[in-house]
Amino acid sequence: MTRISFIIFETLSCVVLLGSLSTLATAQEVNPHGPLTVPCESCHTTAGWSPISDHPSFNHNNQTKFPLRGGHAKLSCTQCHANAVFSDVGKNCDDCHADIHLRKFGSDCAQCHVVQGWFTSKAQVRNHNNLFPLIGAHAAVECEACHKALVGGQYRVLPYCSACHMAEFRKTTNPNHQAQGFSLNCITCHAQDSWLGAFFPQTRLPRVGRKNGVDR
Numbered sequence: 001m002t003r004i005s006f007i008i009f010e011t012l013s014c015v016v017l018l019g020s021l022s023t024l025a026t027a028q029e030v031n032p033h034g035p036l037t038v039p040c041e042s043c044h045t046t047a048g049w050s051p052i053s054d055h056p057s058f059n060h061n062n063q064t065k066f067p068l069r070g071g072h073a074k075l076s077c078t079q080c081h082a083n084a085v086f087s088d089v090g091k092n093c094d095d096c097h098a099d100i101h102l103r104k105f106g107s108d109c110a111q112c113h114v115v116q117g118w119f120t121s122k123a124q125v126r127n128h129n130n131l132f133p134l135i136g137a138h139a140a141v142e143c144e145a146c147h148k149a150l151v152g153g154q155y156r157v158l159p160y161c162s163a164c165h166m167a168e169f170r171k172t173t174n175p176n177h178q179a180q181g182f183s184l185n186c187i188t189c190h191a192q193d194s195w196l197g198a199f200f201p202q203t204r205l206p207r208v209g210r211k212n213g214v215d216r
Contacts, residue, residue: 034085038063065092070115070142116143132159136192161186168195 042058061067072080077160080096081089094108105111115127128134140144146164162169162184169177170186182189189198 034087035069036086071117072115137194138192160184 019172021066038058043052045053068075092107094107097109099107112123125134131137165186168185169182169186175182189200191197
C-alpha cells in the first residue's frame with residue numbers, strides 16, 4: 001500500500017469511527033418521554049422499564065404546572081397522557097373532556113364545575129361558604145375528608161370544630177387540652193391554616209379549676 005493510499009484509508013476509518021460514535025451517542029440521548037429532566041429512577045426500577053415503581057417519587061403537584069386535585073388525583077397517568085411524551089397533553093378542560101353542552105356555556109368547565117366532580121357545582125360551594133367558609137387548610141381538603149357519611153343524598157356535618165377534630169383535641173398533650181379545660185372552639189387559639197403557631201390570649205388561658213375558660 002502506498003503512503004497516499006494509507007493516509008486516505010486511515011482518514012476514512014476515522015470518519016467512519018467518529019460517525020459510528022456520533023450515532024451511538026445520539027441513540028443514547030433519545031428519551032422516549034421527550035425533553036424530560038426527571039431522573040429515570042423516579043418512576044422506573046432496576047428490574048426493567050416496565051412495570052414502573054409502585055411508589056414513584058415524582059410529584060405531579062410540585063414538579064409540574066398542573067397540580068392534581070379532586071377527580072384528577074384519582075386517575076392513572078395513561079388516562080391523561082395518551083403517549084409517552086408527557087408534555088404532549090393539553091391543560092384546558094376541552095383538551096380531555098367532551099363538551100356535552102355543545103359549547104353553549106363556553107369551553108371553560110371551571111365556570112360552573114369544580115375539580116371534585118361534575119356533580120359538584122360552584123353554586124353548591126358558594127352555599128357551603130355561607131354556612132362554613134372554606135378557608136385556610138379547609139379549602140385544600142377533599143369533600144370526603146370531612147363528609148364521611150351521606151344521609152338522603154345530603155352531606156350532614158355540623159359546622160363545629162369538634163365534629164371533625166375531637167380526636168386531635170383529645171390526643172394533644174403539650175399542653176393537655178382536656179386536662180386544662182381548653183375550649184372546643186379551636187379558633188380561640190388556632191388559625192385555620194395550621195395547628196402550629198397557636199395564639200394564647202392572656203385572658204383566655206385555661207388553668208386548673210376552670211372549664212372552657214369559665215370558673216367552676
